[in-house]
Amino acid sequence: MxxxxxxxxxVATAAFAGPxxxxxxxxxxxxxxxxxxxxxxxxxxxxQQPYWEKITGKPLVIQYQAGAGGAQAWSKLNSMExxxxxIMGTNLPHTILQPLExxxxxxxxxxxxxxxxxxxxxxxxxxxxxxxxxxQDLIDYAKKNPGMVTFSGSGSNSSNHLAQQRFDELAGVKxxxxxxxxxxxxxxxxxxxxxxxxxxxxxxxxxAGDKVRMLAxxxxxxxxxxxxxxxxKELGFDLVGGAYRGIGVPKSTxxxxxxxxxxxxxxxxxxxxxxxxxxxAGFVLTDIPYSEMKAFMDERKAFYTDIAKKxxxxxx
Amino acid sequence: xxxxxxxxxxxxxxxxxxxxxxxxxxxxxxxxxxxSATMAVAVLVPFTFAMNPASALIVLGAIYTGAIYGGSxxxxxxxxxxxxxxxxxxxxxxxxxxxGDGTLAVTLATVSSVIxxxxxxxxxxxxxxxxxxxxxxxxxxxxxxxxxxGLTLISALSVGNLLKGLIGACFGLLLAxxxxxxxxxxxxxxxxxxxxxxxxxxxxxxxxxxxxxxLIDLVATPDPHLKVExxxxxxxxxxxxxxxxxxxxxxxxxxxxxxxIGILPGAGGSIASLVAYSxxxxxxxxxxxxxxxxxxxxxxxxxSNNATVGGGFIPTLVLGIPGTPPDAIIxxxxxxxxxxxxxxxxxxxxxxxxTFMFGLLIATVLxxxxxLLLGRYAYKSIITIPKAMLVPVVAFMTVIGSFAIHNNxxxxxxxxxxxxxxxxxxxxGFQPSPIVLGLVLGQIAEQGFVQSYLIGNAQGNxxxxxxxxxxxxxxxxxxxxxxxxxxxAKRWGVKKPSSVTATAEARNAD
Numbered sequence: 001m002x003x004x005x006x007x008x009x010x011v012a013t014a015a016f017a018g019p020x021x022x023x024x025x026x027x028x029x030x031x032x033x034x035x036x037x038x039x040x041x042x043x044x045x046x047x048q049q050p051y052w053e054k055i056t057g058k059p060l061v062i063q064y065q066a067g068a069g070g071a072q073a074w075s076k077l078n079s080m081e082x083x084x085x086x087i088m089g090t091n092l093p094h095t096i097l098q099p100l101e102x103x104x105x106x107x108x109x110x111x112x113x114x115x116x117x118x119x120x121x122x123x124x125x126x127x128x129x130x131x132x133x134x135x136q137d138l139i140d141y142a143k144k145n146p147g148m149v150t151f152s153g154s155g156s157n158s159s160n161h162l163a164q165q166r167f168d169e170l171a172g173v174k175x176x177x178x179x180x181x182x183x184x185x186x187x188x189x190x191x192x193x194x195x196x197x198x199x200x201x202x203x204x205x206x207x208a209g210d211k212v213r214m215l216a217x218x219x220x221x222x223x224x225x226x227x228x229x230x231x232x233k234e235l236g237f238d239l240v241g242g243a244y245r246g247i248g249v250p251k252s253t254x255x256x257x258x259x260x261x262x263x264x265x266x267x268x269x270x271x272x273x274x275x276x277x278x279x280x281a282g283f284v285l286t287d288i289p290y291s292e293m294k295a296f297m298d299e300r301k302a303f304y305t306d307i308a309k310k311x312x313x314x315x316x
Numbered sequence: 317x318x319x320x321x322x323x324x325x326x327x328x329x330x331x332x333x334x335x336x337x338x339x340x341x342x343x344x345x346x347x348x349x350x351x352s353a354t355m356a357v358a359v360l361v362p363f364t365f366a367m368n369p370a371s372a373l374i375v376l377g378a379i380y381t382g383a384i385y386g387g388s389x390x391x392x393x394x395x396x397x398x399x400x401x402x403x404x405x406x407x408x409x410x411x412x413x414x415x416g417d418g419t420l421a422v423t424l425a426t427v428s429s430v431i432x433x434x435x436x437x438x439x440x441x442x443x444x445x446x447x448x449x450x451x452x453x454x455x456x457x458x459x460x461x462x463x464x465x466g467l468t469l470i471s472a473l474s475v476g477n478l479l480k481g482l483i484g485a486c487f488g489l490l491l492a493x494x495x496x497x498x499x500x501x502x503x504x505x506x507x508x509x510x511x512x513x514x515x516x517x518x519x520x521x522x523x524x525x526x527x528x529x530x531l532i533d534l535v536a537t538p539d540p541h542l543k544v545e546x547x548x549x550x551x552x553x554x555x556x557x558x559x560x561x562x563x564x565x566x567x568x569x570x571x572x573x574x575x576x577i578g579i580l581p582g583a584g585g586s587i588a589s590l591v592a593y594s595x596x597x598x599x600x601x602x603x604x605x606x607x608x609x610x611x612x613x614x615x616x617x618x619x620s621n622n623a624t625v626g627g628g629f630i631p632t633l634v635l636g637i638p639g640t641p642p643d644a645i646i647x648x649x650x651x652x653x654x655x656x657x658x659x660x661x662x663x664x665x666x667x668x669x670x671t672f673m674f675g676l677l678i679a680t681v682l683x684x685x686x687x688l689l690l691g692r693y694a695y696k697s698i699i700t701i702p703k704a705m706l707v708p709v710v711a712f713m714t715v716i717g718s719f720a721i722h723n724n725x726x727x728x729x730x731x732x733x734x735x736x737x738x739x740x741x742x743x744x745g746f747q748p749s750p751i752v753l754g755l756v757l758g759q760i761a762e763q764g765f766v767q768s769y770l771i772g773n774a775q776g777n778x779x780x781x782x783x784x785x786x787x788x789x790x791x792x793x794x795x796x797x798x799x800x801x802x803x804x805a806k807r808w809g810v811k812k813p814s815s816v817t818a819t820a821e822a823r824n825a826d
Contacts, residue, residue, distance in 0.1 A: 037358045038638070038648035046365075046652040064358070067514035067722045068496060075510060102503055105510040150774050156501030176774035178456075178767050181498040181582070181759075184637045184644065188581055191635060192452030195771065207636025207647075209658040281651055313501070 024084055024260045028059040032088040034073035036066040040120055040183070040203055040283075041089050041245055047277050048117075051268040068104065069155070070094050074248070075105025082252025087261060090248035092116070096304045097157055100314040108301065112253065115262040116246035116288040116296065117269050118278060120201040122163035122239070123217040123229070124151075125190050128210060130197075135215040135235055138197065142173035149175040151199040152189040154182050157313050159243040162304070163218060164199045165311055170237045187212075201242060202226070203282035218242055219284045244300075246288070262290035319670055325370065326674035334367075334375040335679035339686050342382025347694060349390045349710065350523045350717010352399045353383035353585075357642040361649045369653050370668045374675030376649065380642050381433050381625045381680055384585055385687060388425040388618055393418060393542065393698045394710060396526040400518055401585030401621040403752060404593040406526070408606065408613030413542050415609055418695050423556040424611055425618045426687035428567060431560070432619030433680035435571035436578065436626025440633075441673045445662065448634035451579050456771065457782055459582065460764030461791040463757040466587055468799045469594045470750045481750045484741070488754020491516045492762070499766040511726040518586075520718040520731040521755055525748035527714045528735025534707050541706060542699055551688055563615045566596050574620030578627025584640045585621040586756055592620035598801055626676065633661060633669060 029052075035041045045062050052060040065073040070091055080086045090113055098104045124135065132138045142149040153160030156179040164177045178195055180186040183204055190198035191211055198204075198212075205214050205226060214229040218239045222231060232239035247265055249258055268274055269287050278285055288296045308314040325331070345356040356379050364372035387398030392409035405425065412421040439447060454462075470481045494505045495515025506512040534541060560567060570592035577588035596616035597606040606613050628639030636658040638644035650657055655665065662669055698706070718731035738748055772781030782788065797804070 036641075036644070037361065038644035038646075043648050043651050046362075046648070062362070063723060065723050067724060067726075068510075069514075072510070072514050072722065072724060072726070101501070103508070103510075104513065147774050150771050155498060176770060178770050179499045179501075180767070181763060184581055188451060188631075188635070188637050189455065191637075192455055194455035206651075206656060207658045209636075209656070209660050211635075211658075277654060280654065280656075 025058045030086050031062050033064050034070035071104040078251045080250045082250035084257035088248045090246050092244035093304045114258045114290045115265040116244045118283045118285050119242045119244040121217050121219040121242040123202045124215040125198040125212045139171050146174040150195040152178050152186040152195040153199040154186050160199045206282040322670035323674045325671040335378045338375040338378025339382040339683050342379035343386035346383030346386025346398050347389040349396045354641045356383040357645050370671040373672035376646050377676040378679035385429040389694045392421045404589040404617040408610045411609035420552045422691035423551050427560045428615045428618035429622040430684045431567050432571040432622035436575045436623035437677040439575045440626040444630045451631040456764045456767035457788045463761035465795040466757045468795045484746045484750035485754040488751040489758040492755045492758025520727040523714050524731040524734035525738035529739040529742045559611045563612045567615050567619045570616040570620040571623040574623030575627035578624030579630050585624045588624045589617035589621045592616040
């Protein structure tokens with residue numbers, strides 16, 4: 001039993017990691033989630049878990065260190081052991097915006113991201129019986145009534161908040177953003193018609209079913225399970241992206257292990273069953289491997305810093 | 317009749333075993349101070365991935381309901397709420413245990429929890445879709461007023477000590493503001509330390525403010541921890557049942573309140589038990605007995621907090637919006653299993669939902685024998701363990717419990733500092749409950765207020781937002797009634813003059 005397992009590991013790892021890293025991972029890997037269980041980060045990690053174990057033959061142990069919107073865990077990442085057996089979920093725009101705003105115990109450039117594997121696009125929701133059938137209806141109304149349109153969203157200075165600010169700018173309207181303490185309460189406010197609409201993540205559409213209408217979504221292409229919903233891009237608004245989730249490692253982690261982890265994550269992303277599970281849950285898969293990380297982070301940093309300055313978030 | 321078929325599904329040996337196992341495990345975890353229901357569910361979620369969805373839901377529901385119930389053991393026997401939901405159980409539970417009625421209190425808590433759990437589960441089974449709309453009717457202004465209503469309970473909870481109660485609540489409100497504000501993102505009162513950036517966690521505050529003073533007092537006084545009854549045998553079940561029968565109106569009212577508050581996302585068991593406690597006290601013929609070991613206090617808190625389990629599942633299953641923090645974890649677990657929660661669940665996956673609901677009902681009923689046995693064991697261990705053993709064990713649990721919240725030593729530090737502050741305040745006559753109440757309600761009040769103001773401002777109608785909504789006005793009326801009840805009752809010359817004057821005098825004296 002052990003022998004076959006070991007053989008499987010060897011074959012599996014050798015297949016993509018090359019001879020140098022044939023041994024990684026030799027034992028269970030701790031996967032720290034910087035948020036409470038039940039959120040998008042947790043669900044995505046839970047979906048990855050069995051595939052990690054299938055590919056590497058070693059368990060992936062999920063742990064939680066929630067606090068301060070993720071900052072509590074991220075500020076400790078570099079003090080952990082960099083042997084590849086501790087990896088941590090990282091999020092954008094959080095890890096760029098937090099250090100811009102205040103001293104949270106880490107700097108964006110201190111964190112080593114090895115892979116971003118998916119994002120949840122921002123999307124505009126209205127209740128199913130709302131008078132707004134299309135995004136244009138909402139924009140027309142917002143133009144006639146400046147400030148009157150209220151958007152509920154998850155938290156201040158979050159991806160939702162940024163998307164709403166950017167939408168205002170692109171559409172030439174003025175709307176009001178109402179922060180809630182998470183995705184759940186923000187969607188409750190939409191369903192209960194406490195607000196005009198919601199700027200939330202596409203994942204919420206899966207739970208709310210036919211009680212809400214998604215007017216537009218910030219994915220690059222139409223999402224497979226919401227094929228009726230147009231993207232912002234096709235409606236003429238340059239709004240693509242959302243909350244990105246990836247894997248970070250302590251700074252002391254050697255280059256070859258960083259690459260090995262990135263390769264495993266990429267490989268999970270290619271499994272058709274995983275792709276289906278993620279898309280059904282409302283996630284959009286993306287693949288930014290370690291080799292492309294610098295370019296990606298530079299682009300995102302410039303993008304978020306620009307909005308953060310306009311919003312007055314960047315205080316440092 | 318199709319539905320009854322699901323009852324048979326829920327009664328398979330495997331599901332029954334899972335229900336019993338879940339309740340036992342949940343009760344034990346809940347009974348340990350610091351290990352909350354949320355934690356119990358979070359730790360055990362991975363084990364359910366291999367099960368079929370209905371069985372997974374049954375075991376998680378059983379753990380959840382067991383943990384909420386188990387919290388009462390620590391509340392009654394050690395004066396420390398095992399979970400935030402059992403804060404109010406300490407008010408009367410511990411005084412009862414102290415005077416030698418510990419067994420009775422535990423048995424009564426078991427009976428009440430089972431009643432509350434059954435009422436909550438029945439509401440879930442029979443009325444889930446229409447009741448889910450109740451969650452939607454609650455907007456930011458209603459949450460704000462609900463929190464204000466909760467704060468008025470302080471006047472009820474701190475008779476004879478109103479001023480100190482209010483000061484304590486203000487301290488709690490200040491604690492609630494520490495950290496990054498959800499609405500606005502401002503950073504407040506962190507003294508530039510990263511420890512406080514995440515705010516003061518309610519569970520670590522709970523452990524600190526309740527446990528540490530108890531520990532210090534245990535060490536500082538030579539008396540035995542609890543008075544031991546003359547004869548040890550028996551559960552005093554007959555006595556408990558007859559008390560529960562006499563308090564049946566209270567039990568049913570508290571269960572319904574608990575279910576309704578459980579439906580509201582963001583409220584939960586701690587608020588439900590406080591509201592039920594204050595209602596029980598207000599409508600009692602002997603309000604002055606509350607806080608001194610009144611059995612009706614335990615009936616109110618324990619039936620209402622277990623009713624929130626069924627209530628919380630209503631928005632979770634119908635709308636995909638978690639009613640309580642453990643529900644959020646269960647929702648995530650279902651998503652991983654590939655089950656689409658929400659409006660279509662009842663029509664498309666009825667077998668899972670109804671099997672689960674019956675499973676929850678069965679687990680709640682099983683809690684009765686299981687609870688009696690475990691409760692008896694908990695009581696025996698607490699009174700037979702010498703103080704020299706009890707103190708280090710509880711002290712160890714405080715550290716483990718506060719560390720386990722986020723796997724973080726910062727919470728242990730916060731727990732310890734608040735514990736010392738709590739002990740000093742205790743000596744000066746400040747009770748921990750108003751402080752914790754302020755901490756729990758502060759965030760709800762603040763978010764509700766700012767959100768209402770923002771929405772009202774956008775629509776040019778701030779006053780209408782706060783005072784123009786019928787549901788808000790009902791809550792405002794309840795708050796006013798609670799606050800001025802003693803005065804109103806006096807003017808109208810209501811039946812129980814003796815107790816009312818006593819309360820009013822006690823208040824005037826302060």
